[in-house]
Amino acid sequence: MLNKYARAFFTRVLTPFAAFLIRRGVSPDTVTLIGTAGVVAGALVFYPLGEFFWGTVVITLFVFSDLVDGNMARQLGRSSRWGAFLDSTLDRVADGAVFGGFALWYAGGGDDIVLCAVSIFCLASGQVVSYTKARGESIGLPVAVNGLVERAERLVVSLVAAGLAGLHAFGVPGIQYLLPVALWIVAVGSLVTLIQRVVTVRRESAEAEAAERQEARGSEAAK
Numbered sequence: 001m002l003n004k005y006a007r008a009f010f011t012r013v014l015t016p017f018a019a020f021l022i023r024r025g026v027s028p029d030t031v032t033l034i035g036t037a038g039v040v041a042g043a044l045v046f047y048p049l050g051e052f053f054w055g056t057v058v059i060t061l062f063v064f065s066d067l068v069d070g071n072m073a074r075q076l077g078r079s080s081r082w083g084a085f086l087d088s089t090l091d092r093v094a095d096g097a098v099f100g101g102f103a104l105w106y107a108g109g110g111d112d113i114v115l116c117a118v119s120i121f122c123l124a125s126g127q128v129v130s131y132t133k134a135r136g137e138s139i140g141l142p143v144a145v146n147g148l149v150e151r152a153e154r155l156v157v158s159l160v161a162a163g164l165a166g167l168h169a170f171g172v173p174g175i176q177y178l179l180p181v182a183l184w185i186v187a188v189g190s191l192v193t194l195i196q197r198v199v200t201v202r203r204e205s206a207e208a209e210a211a212e213r214q215e216a217r218g219s220e221a222a223k
Contacts, residue, residue: 011067018071028069028076028083035065036090040097047101050109052179053166056159059098063155066091088134091151092127098158099123102183118183125190126154132197141208145200149189157182 021031039062046055069087073079103119106112129147136143149157161182168176 011071014064014068015071015075018068018075021068022072022075026072028072028078029086031065031069031072032083032087032090035062035069036094038062038065039094043094043097043101044104047098047162048104048108050105051166051169052162053169055101056163056166059159060163063094063159088130092130095126095151095154096123098155099126102158102162102179112180115180115183118180118187122154122158122183122186122190125187125194126151129190129193129197132194132201136197136201136204139205141201141204143197143200143204145196147193147196149186149193154186154190157186 039059042055042058042062046052046058066087069083073083099119099122103116103123106116106119110116129149130151133143158179161178165176165179168174
């Protein structure tokens with residue numbers, strides 16, 4: 001849901017900035033690489049130290065590169081398989097850094113082994129959710145299901161909660177509990193989404209194989 005509406009809104013907002021970068025001779029791949037580097041740095045430098053507010057500010061500044069690079073490619077008419085591959089691959093790197101940063105905090109200064117495990121589960125399940133769709137499509141299935149919690153939802157819920165939780169350092173009481181709640185929500189939502197996609201691939205696979213058998217019987221009968 002967030003993918004559909006948020007992307008459309010921010011694409012319109014960021015179009016002038018994308019055009020500015022094109023005029024400056026910046027390539028979409030460069031924006032992709034810089035954006036990923038910024039997200040990784042924000043997550044792995046600030047989050048393990050418990051600096052959730054400033055880490056989220058840095059990450060948010062760079063996370064929009066995911067929309068800017070695609071916008072630039074469309075304006076240039078250079079949409080390519082390589083660009084799509086690079087963008088998708090580095091998205092996984094950025095996601096891993098965010099939840100890895102949470103895990104490092106809870107394994108260290110946060111001193112909560114359960115939330116460390118939940119963060120690792122969020123990291124792993126997010127990768128697997130993306131893999132199920134990519135793998136299903138690679139074997140010719142449409143994987144026609146969005147799922148409860150996709151990448152946009154994972155990032156928005158986690159980053160908003162982390163940013164607000166960081167306000168605890170500025171004296172806002174009790175708000176630090178938002179991040180643990182958000183991580184549990186993302187973990188459960190990712191598990192539900194994974195199950196949804198696996199069930200969908202199972203159903204579509206059975207339907208495709210039944211159609212192939214029917215076609216084979218029709219070919220035999222026509223001989």
